[in-house]
Amino acid sequence: MTAIYLERSDPERNMSRFYRIIVTPTLFGDWALIREWGRIGSPGTLREAWYDDEPAARRAGEQRVQQKLRRGYRRR
Secondary structure, three states, X not given: OEEEEEEEEEHHHXXXXXXXXXXXXXXXXXXXXXXXXXXXXXXXXXXXXXXXXXXXXXXXXXXXXXXXXXXXXXXX
């Protein structure tokens, strides 16, 4: 299982957000990319996407991480 946690904070705009990405196997032999995001300190929104193999799930997760890093999120 791979988990990545990102945060973005901007006190001037009262912004304090998180984004979590998890790549994990499912019970049925597939792989899942689980994304959770929201305001720090609040429950986040969850989305899941299923992939046939681990490399495909990891590629999708890495693409999402790169997108978030371009938008100002930082690894914690």
